[in-house]
Amino acid sequence: MIPPCDPTILESNPQFKKLYQQLTTTVLNLDGSTRANDAQPARQEVLEDLKNCRIRHAKRQIEKQTLRRLAFDPESGLANEYRDIVAIIVLYLETPRGQVGKDTDDPGNGIESSEVSSLLAPDIEAFYTNIPVFIPSFSNALASAVDDLRAITDTDPSTAESKDLPRTPRVRTWQATTRPTQPALLNPRLGERLRQLRQAQLSELPTARKQMAATAAEVLAMRAQVLERTVVLLERAKHGALSRAMKSKAEHLATVAQGIEGKLNVMKLDIGSTIYTPETISALVRYNQHLQAVREQFEERRELATEELNGESGSGLLGDIAQQYASVIKEIVAVEMEMKSLEKIKMADDSLSIYDEIEIEDMTFDPNLQIYHYPCPCGDRFEICIDDLRDGEEIAVCPSCSLMIRVIFDEADLPKA
Known part of the structure; x- marks a missing residue:
């Protein structure tokens, strides 16, 4: 058609x-x-x-x-x-x-x-x-x-x-x-009516279609504006308010933290000014000078005693006394080590608990006293003699408390005698 x-x-x-x-x-x-x-x-x-x-x-x-x-x-x-x-x-x-x-x-x-x-x-x-x-x-x-x-x-x-x-x-x-x-x-007359209807269709329908299309375009544009406005309102009402509230809260907390820090600094300065008065500072300075003078005196006396011992250690009564004193000190140290080992054996026999197991690499060796020591929770330190380690003993005891530790070692790790 x-x-x-x-x-x-x-x-x-x-x-x-x-x-x-x-x-x-x-x-x-x-x-x-x-x-x-x-x-x-x-x-x-x-x-x-x-x-x-x-x-x-x-x-x-x-x-x-x-x-x-x-x-x-x-x-x-x-x-x-x-x-x-x-x-x-x-x-x-x-x-x-x-x-x-x-x-x-x-x-x-x-x-x-x-x-x-x-x-x-x-x-x-x-x-x-x-x-x-x-x-x-x-x-x-x-x-x-x-x-x-x-x-x-x-x-x-x-x-x-x-x-x-x-x-x-x-x-x-x-x-x-x-x-x-x-x-x-x-x-x-039906034909005439049909022709009139056809003429109306040709003349009025296109105009009506154009008007309807324009109206539909306006409606769609208005709908797009309404949706955009709705999205903006939702963003402001929900997400925008929440984000602004969180930001304000964070800024408030930061300001409070700065205030607390400043307050602590002020309290620190107040306490320092209360404790360290001019009289206290002058007294501390005088005491420090006194300690330095006493230290210098002891250093001089030690040097004199060392010179005397070095000059007279080979002969005479003073040399004999020094040698006997050294041997006595060694015997005392040996007896103390033996007593400690006996105490360790006794404590081990009494089935006392072991506080911890320590590698020998983590312990500190004192070459003068020939012992290994490790810090104790009580403030003192665990001690064990190297001779005891060579004899197979592995329990180190703190002299101030009842705690013990087990030393994990190999004989090849110990220094030579």
Whole structure:
């Protein structure tokens, strides 16, 4: 079908208007088919067959609609005992042949068309049997539809008198329904009305479409603005307020921390000024000078004693005393080490608990006293003699408390005797 063209476009384009008129009046029909082959007999036969097919299809649709009206319209005049039969036939006719017997909820649970025919056979037989009963109501429905169409298309008041005439139902037999009937002729003014409607469609619809498109664009733009504004409000109401609150809280906490730090500095200075008064500072300076003087005196005395010992250690009474003193010191150290080892053995025999196990690399070796020591939690230190380690002893004891540690070592790690 040739689409209609806006008259404003035709008026603004004369060449296109001439071409459009030539196409619509000379070259092509209204349905878009060419007129070049209209005179050919074969084409005329095909067009006639197509027209007949369309007429038959339209008749079938009118018959189906009329039957549906008889079945479901309470004012159709059909008896109630026949409505179910007509309704079944209408549903059967309106159902596509490929869908007959299929279950829409469960497609796999279908019924064969032969079974459907066998199930509907009594209803179809009853419909054919009661056709003479259906004919009056069917004819009245068709006549009412034709009268309504004539009333719509007829504007001549002379024809209005025919509407008031009583209509008598036409009773037909089954043989009468098989005879072809002439289609009802409509008023010739219908063509004029159609042309007027077509003209209104060509002139008013494009303008209305433009207005509707402009209105739709404005609505969409307004909707976009509303959505944008809504997003901004949500951002300010929810996320913006939360972030600003968290930032303000963090700044407040930072300010409080700075205030506390300043307060602590002030308290430190106050305490220092209270403790370190000028009298206290001068007394500490004098005491420091006194300690330095005493230290210098002791250093001088130590140097003198060292010189005397170095000069007289080889001969004389003082040398003998020094040698005896050294041997006594060694014996005292040996006895103390033996006592400590005995105490360790006793404590080990009493099944005292071991505080920890320490690698010998983590302990400190004193070459003067020939002992290994390690810090104790009480403030003193664990001690063990190297000779005890060589003898296989591995328990180091703190002299101030009862704690003990186990020394983990190899004899190759110990210094040579």
